[in-house]
Amino acid sequence: MVIFVNGELMQGLSMHDLIKGAQYIKETITAPIYRLYSIDDRYPAMVMAPEFEDGYGILGEIYDVPDFLWPSLLANERRLGLYPGPIWLSDGHGMRGILSVKELCQGYPDISSYGGWRAYRKSLDITKHDNS
Numbered sequence: 001m002v003i004f005v006n007g008e009l010m011q012g013l014s015m016h017d018l019i020k021g022a023q024y025i026k027e028t029i030t031a032p033i034y035r036l037y038s039i040d041d042r043y044p045a046m047v048m049a050p051e052f053e054d055g056y057g058i059l060g061e062i063y064d065v066p067d068f069l070w071p072s073l074l075a076n077e078r079r080l081g082l083y084p085g086p087i088w089l090s091d092g093h094g095m096r097g098i099l100s101v102k103e104l105c106q107g108y109p110d111i112s113s114y115g116g117w118r119a120y121r122k123s124l125d126i127t128k129h130d131n132s
Helices: 070-079 117-130
Strands: 002-005 023-029 034-039 043-048 059-064 082-088 094-100
Touching: 034 117, 043 117, 059 117, 070 082
Parallel strands: 002 094
Antiparallel strands: 002 059, 023 059, 034 043, 043 094, 082 094
16 A cells, blocks of 8 residues: 655654555655644644645655555554545645544644645754754
């Protein structure tokens, strides 16, 4: 199963080991129809922008995930309040990925303008360094 990931499952991040055994395909960007929120700066939550307006392209990675791995990945994401849903890429292709319900994101910062979780995390490191 080919999936799009855009948070801590990406290469080099804290939950990447959960997709050990999956084959990395490439980095890509979604169609500009999503919004991204930071949940306590621990993981991102991506939602479809209202009526696809005011959306952003979100950077992520594509993996070919073996069938045996999908149930454990899904269980972890559901534990965080996320669910499997359709992801549309900038090239028009669609695939499975992980989305959030809008209610989970209420009260959390919208980080869509960063273009992705890595860029947002990098900004946190810079901010911490600047405040030292």
